[in-house]
Amino acid sequence: MSHQRPLGPIVFHRSGPMSCPYLEGLVEQQLFMELGGPNAQETFEHLSLYGFRRSHHIVYRPTCNACQSCIPVRIRVADFQNKRRYRKIRNRNADLTREDVGQRATEEQYRLFSRYVKSRHGDGDMASMSIRDYSNLVVASPVDTGLLEWRTPSGYLMATCITDRLGDGYSAVYSFFDPSEDRRSLGVFMILSLIDLAIEAGKPFVYLGFWVPGSPKMDYKASFEPIEGFYRGVWTEIRDKDSWGPVTTSPCGKTL
Known part of the structure; x- marks a missing residue:
């Protein structure tokens, strides 16, 4: 699959130091750029590589x-x-029906989103998001973004995933679900569904964002195999997960 280089120069910025959301007591900085204009999708796909x-x-x-x-x-x-654990998760959620609802952000989704965020990330910035803020996660996206919903036979909305569609796969932007349904392992189930979608579409990858060795809330990402990590400029299959970190030295260990 070929990927064209985006037209024009890409201007990057570097953020100031911020509290690390993954490893307690550390600080982070980000390299970032603003997406927009007619080449936003091409630029995003290039940078995702x-x-x-x-x-x-x-x-x-x-x-x-x-x-x-x-x-x-x-x-x-x-x-x-497709390990035995994943087959069990699929079976536990066999009653759910998936639907691609495009960019239709609804009040029903927002209520589920609010319940999930307040239950799992109540001290984060997302806990105070309004319905307009939530809607903008999808409708204001400058790239090809959509929503997937999973419902019970009675029509109850159990889970939702905001997904970016790329030429070489799907990128899971943000997933949320009924926080009272832990036994279903809905976060993992939604990733399994994205894998199914990618296979059906003939796309080679599902992008999961950042895996952070040493961060318990990120451990689940490394359980999917085979998984590749982008390190020192190349995508490399992660085989020995214990050898990947966390990789820190003392200057980054200072709090703000």
Whole structure:
């Protein structure tokens, strides 16, 4: 699959130091650029090949001076190992029906989003988002973004995934679900569904954002095999996960 280089120069900025959201007590900095204009999709697809992630109209990647623990990762779907654990998760959610609803952000989704965020990330910025803020996650996206919904036979909205569509796969932007349904492992189930979609569409990858060795809330990403990490300029299959970090030195270990 070929990828054309985006037209025109790409102007990057570097953020100031911020509290690291993944490793307690550390600080982070980001390399970022603003997406917009007729070449936004092409630019985003090009940068995704170099480990960049999208949030709203910003494409970013951590660029910490003394820490390299944030590893962009993607699942190579053609060789995906459908382990017994994953088959059990699929079976537990066999009653759910998936629907691609395009960019239709709804109040029902927002209520589920609010419940999830307040339950799992109540101290974060997203906990105070309004319905307009939520809607803008999708409708204000400068690239090809859509929503996937999973419902029970009675029509109850169980889970939603905001997804970017790329030429070489799907990128899971943000997923949320009923926080009272832990037994279903809905976060993992949605990734399994994206793998299915990629295989059906003949696309080779599902992008999961950043895996951070040493961060418990990110451990699940490394359980999918085979998974590739973007490190030192190339995508490399992650085989020995323990050898990948966290990679920090003392300057990054200072709090703000």
